[in-house]
Amino acid sequence: MLVQLTYASRVSRTLGSTDIKDILRSSQENNKADGVTGALCLSDGIFLQILEGDRTVVNRVYHRILNDARHKDPAILDYREVTARSFSEWSMGLITRSDENRQLFLKYSSTANFDPYSMSGETLSAFFQDILNNVRWLRKTPD
Numbered sequence: 001m002l003v004q005l006t007y008a009s010r011v012s013r014t015l016g017s018t019d020i021k022d023i024l025r026s027s028q029e030n031n032k033a034d035g036v037t038g039a040l041c042l043s044d045g046i047f048l049q050i051l052e053g054d055r056t057v058v059n060r061v062y063h064r065i066l067n068d069a070r071h072k073d074p075a076i077l078d079y080r081e082v083t084a085r086s087f088s089e090w091s092m093g094l095i096t097r098s099d100e101n102r103q104l105f106l107k108y109s110s111t112a113n114f115d116p117y118s119m120s121g122e123t124l125s126a127f128f129q130d131i132l133n134n135v136r137w138l139r140k141t142p143d
């Protein structure tokens with residue numbers, strides 16, 4: 001059964017580009033092997049990740065990620081059964097906030113900062129759909 005799990009967490013310390021590259025490299029390698037796809041957003045010191053794939057596998061990957069000391073305050077924000085994947089071409093796409101995509105990150109926030117913790121499941125879904133619609137110009141690290 002296919003599911004999508006969306007969670008947010010906060011960076012536990014200042015992460016450099018090496019940390020981010022390392023997270024992305026292990027994510028892409030492991031997720032390809034596990035048949036997991038999704039996207040990882042980073043803005044205002046907050047990670048927002050959507051993981052999609054087989055329910056048992058997604059749950060296992062999420063629990064592995066939880067043990068990672070590079071982030072804290074994890075919270076599952078949405079968990080749903082889906083009929084199809086949204087990110088089938090991304091083993092894990094990274095989208096970090098930049099001047100160009102600033103609007104997209106703030107469009108769905110009720111505050112002046114990117115705050116996925118306060119977003120509903122529907123709002124998060126609309127945010128990710130917007131990312132997919134705009135993927136051509138978004139600064140996404142290819143996988």
Ligand SMILES: Cc1cc2nc3c(=O)[nH]c(=O)nc-3n(C[C@H](O)[C@H](O)[C@H](O)COP(=O)(O)O)c2cc1C
Nearest residue numbers: 023026027030031047049061064065068070071092
């Ligand atoms: C915000 C964040 C997102 C992550 N996403 C994934 C992921 O999607 N898949 C994954 O396998 N590991 C992910 N990781 C890394 C795992 O926590 C863990 O370091 C990694 O899976 C260990 O695998 P390795 O021993 O092959 O390096 C993530 C870590 C962080 C901090």
